[in-house]
Amino acid sequence: MIKLKQSKGFAADWRRLSEETPAPVQQLVGEIVRQQAAALADLFYRDMLADEEAGTFLDNDLVNERLHASMQRWLCELFSDGPQEPEAIYKHQCHIGEVHARIQVPLALVMRGARILKHAIHGHLVESSLGRGELVKATNFVAETIELALDAMTDYFVIDMEKQTRTDEAYRMFALGQNMLAERERQRAAILEWAQQILLKLLADGGTAELPGIKHSEFGMWLQHKAAIIFESAPELEQIRLRIEEVEKSLFPKLLESRRNPGDASTLMKEIEAGIAEIKFLLGGLFDRFIEVESGRDALTRLLNRRFLPAVLTREMALARRSSVPFALLLLDLDHFKKINDTYGHAAGDMVLQQAADLVVSSVRAGDFVFRYGGEEMLIVLVEVDREQALYVAETIRQRLDAEPLRVGEGQTVGVTASIGIATYNGHPDYETILKDADGALYEAKEAGRNRCVVSGR
Secondary structure (H helix, E strand, O other): HHHHHHHHHHHHHHHHHHHHOOHHHHHHHHHHHHHHHHHHHHHHHHHHHHOHHHOOOOOOOHHHHHHHHHHHHHHHHOOOOOOOOHHHHHHHHHHHHHHHOOOOOOHHHHHHHHHHHHHHHHHHHHHOOHHHHHHHHHHHHHHHHHHHHHHHHHHHHHHHHHHHHHHHHHHHHHHHOHHHHHHHHHHHHHHHHHHHHHHHHHHOOOOOOOOOOOOOOOOHHHHHHHHHHOOOHHHHHHHHHHHHHHHHHHHHHHHHHHHHOOHHHHHHHHHHHHHHHHHHHHHHHHHHHHHHHHHEEEOOOOOOEEEHHHHHOOOOHHHHHHOOOOEEEEEEOOOOHHHHHHHHHHHHHHHHHHHHHHHHHHHHHOEEEEEEEOEEEEEEEEEEOOHHHHHHHHHHHHHHHHHHHEEEEEEEOOOEEEOEEEEEOOOOOHHHHHHHHHHHHHHHHHHOOOOOOOEEOO
């Protein structure tokens, strides 16, 4: 449905541009582009190949054998003065966008290349026999034609990148759903095995042979191929890589050279041991952080983890804009929770959180979302509700908590109340706005004496 709608919009804009541009102007532009197609492709790829970032997926052989001719065909197709089917042109631009996404060509480079092409074609138009009025129409025709093509490419570049992102996220969730405690111990053992190989190599060869690097070790292959996906963008990952590089490129050569002086070798071995110990420590922190996430759920309450909140809110905002059906947030805080921890202990506090979470989940619908937002805070995303309905659900939760004593140990219970801030989506494109509204309403509920629900005034 989205593709059909975008295709129709592209076709309408393409036909409008064709109707607004006199046929002789279009024919002259097409003639210039056909004559200069090879030179334009040369200019485009010369700039690309000079860029360090583009060099990661382009080389001279690829450009000469395939891409140069493809660029010429693309230009001639866009500015053909023969019969054109906008739907077919749109489909081709979408395909190009999908390819760009698949090989991960940065959009900024594509945009820069388009600017170079437009500037070059405009230069040829200025040197043509066109009068001032026709020149304006011609330059506008070139600019809009290329921009229409880029719009179609960009639409499908973004769609395809989103698909890849969802696939990567699904894999991460699958991996995190495995036994991460066992995996952590397995990788710690792999690091120790690597360290042991270093010592054995030193003893067996007297330090004359090259020491085993980590790249092709069990741990090294896991780090490169799996950890890079599972723990994407975690700071510990880069710190582990830097520490390994320091051990291999700095300490290993010094260690081999120091075999003639046992005292130096002993000092360097201690540095290597300290480096390996730090790698193990960073690895532990890496796993600990992600074990807490455990496939997107809080390990204690089994509620959704807040790191997925932006994705949920962004989607709900898009649905609300399309369907005009609002949604609401309830930000719930258990009153005086610290007193429960201080009086009964943290284990009892954990029991209370678990029971409160179960009560909240049982008070909402299957389509709603419940997140553990903070220590004793929960965030409920109520879908397809207005302000009155959201207040009704919040009051139901508050009254149930107030009425049901929660266990804190054998034969012991405690009364728990909650303050709840309520905010409904008002159309603002930034989800932080509705979060701030709910937080402000929660603050008002606490200031007014707790154990109450307050609706944001915005």
